[in-house]
Amino acid sequence: MTMLSPYDSMSPVHQAAYRAKGAAATLAPLPRAAKDDALLAIADALEVRASEIVEANAQDVAKAREAGTSDGMVDRLTLTPERVRAIASDVRDVAALPDPVGEVVRGSTLPNGIDLRQVRVPLGVVGIIYEGRPNVTVDAAALCLKSGNAVLLRGSSSAYRSNTALVRVLRDAVHGAGLPADAVQLVPGESRDSVRELMRARGLVDVLIPRGGASLINTVVQESVVPVIETGTGNCHVYVDAQADLDTAVEILVNSKAQRVGVCNAAETLLVHQDIAAEFLPRALDALADAGVTVHADERVMAHAKESRATVVEATAEDWETEYLSYDIAAAVVDSLDKAVEHIRLWTSGHTEAIVTTSQAAARRFTQLVDSTTVAVNASTRFTDGGQFGFGAEIGISTQKLHARGPMGLPELTSTKYIVTGDGHVRR
Known part of the structure; x- marks a missing residue:
């Protein structure tokens, strides 16, 4: 009798999260050079394949205009060759930033001789739920990769073609650099069911970060069983x-x-x-x-x-x-x-x-x-922007007070763990 693995009974969204969890385990111990090489490969690929990205985006923009979307929202959605080059430049800026993983937040030798260090480690699998801004797709992927995290990207249906093209470019570049392609994934599906599945992937997804309007953010905060870092609207x-x-x-x-x-x-x-x-x-x-x-x-x-x-x-x-x-x-x-x-x-x-x-x-x-x-x-x-603050880019502006507040750069995409080093120490 053939035994089925838990993977076989999972929904497509949870399968993607399962693959991301494996990719995150591979990313976590990587040296900075390996992650930076992948980021530089992404930047180059964005520029080389800009026409492919802009062509896909043009379909989303046309659909948005037909739907009567406001000029401001259409502007957020639109990608031009110049904007793609600017996004690629932002990725190179992230590559040039210090790697937060392994940073010693604090450390000391305890009176009993034990060496105690608190060090930064990746969060693991980060899910991003966002609206209408395809540049977020690349910003989020770049920041998560640099900080050793795998990322699950769930953009809005209004940018589906743009995001599909972008993630295809990102995955190809990441794989070409020797990292697991599943470190960057677009969440399967365009319906709200896929969002609900993502919000219920506790144990597979370590944290969710919503970016968008008040309705989206409130829905994720109120309904998610996965821990949420709340990014706020901007009044x-x-x-x-x-x-x-x-x-x-x-x-x-x-x-x-x-x-x-x-x-x-x-x-x-x-x-x-x-x-x-x-x-x-x-x-x-x-x-x-x-x-x-x-x-x-x-x-x-x-x-x-x-x-x-x-x-x-x-x-x-x-x-x-x-x-x-x-x-x-x-x-x-x-x-x-x-x-x-x-x-x-x-x-x-x-x-x-x-x-x-x-x-x-x-x-x-x-x-x-x-x-x-x-x-x-x-x-x-x-x-108030990660790039303007010198963070290279940002995953969002957190308006809550726990874990992170304000523009979230690389350090905010890490947690910490304690490393206790003794010499045969036992507690009396």
Whole structure:
């Protein structure tokens, strides 16, 4: 009688996770050179096969436009030859970063002579569930490989052709470099059933990281039996203080909102101190108008909009909690810095908040009181990004407080273990 292995009775998703677990065991002890060679092979392959990737992506983009997808979301989906080259460059940047695996976090010789070290080790199998941004496919694969993890990629159906082409290129490059191709896998299936299967692969998948809108993230957090690192939506605020430099404030505001609207670190709410509102808002509204931004304004902002070129609509309660990902921004006048903080605490998603001020005291109080992953002083919210922080790339922006917070680079994709070395020591 032929004995069936557990693999034979698994669903296709769990079979992929099982293969990933084997690949993770192979990756874990590899030296940095082996992983870097694979990453460089990926970067080269992306450039050589860019036309194949862009052609597949064009089908996804056309489908998205036919479905009436917003311009901001289409921009997030779109790959061009230039963007593919930029993604390849990001992979080379990851290869150049220090390998976190094996790093000694802390160590000492105990009084009894035992040598104790806490060292970084890979998480194992990392599942990524994400929406509409095919660059995440490569970023996630590169970061997971560098940190010794196998990765299961479950992108949205809107980017299915793009992701299929990308993963085909990645797997070929990884295999060609002598590493197991199953270190990078696209989760089988396009239906929500495959997502549910992934969320129930406890024991096969070590951690899930959702990237996308609030609905996706909440679903994964609430329904997954696999441990989850929660990445949050980006309801980011720009607060212009009473002592702000107006030119600086306008430039930071427009950059935060309009430099690229379909991303989680774009500003979605403007708060203006009442003492500077009359002087600042007419300039700010015109600048937003020039950038094509519609302003969802409270009554006090409305009062300053009469002479501006801006498209202004009355704000509703929903506007204060909305991550637009479009050329829209909510705006309000506040009585004080503390009132700005109060507003942020009520509505923020905990991602990034910025203050524009020339007052060191105001900057210090704002950074002390605001509890988000990133607080920017006289800088755009758009800097909350793994690449901008020098991490090479990021797996996501974690808005929770356990394990990781903020842009998640290589160290955040590791756990630790203790190595206890004795010389015949026994406990008395």
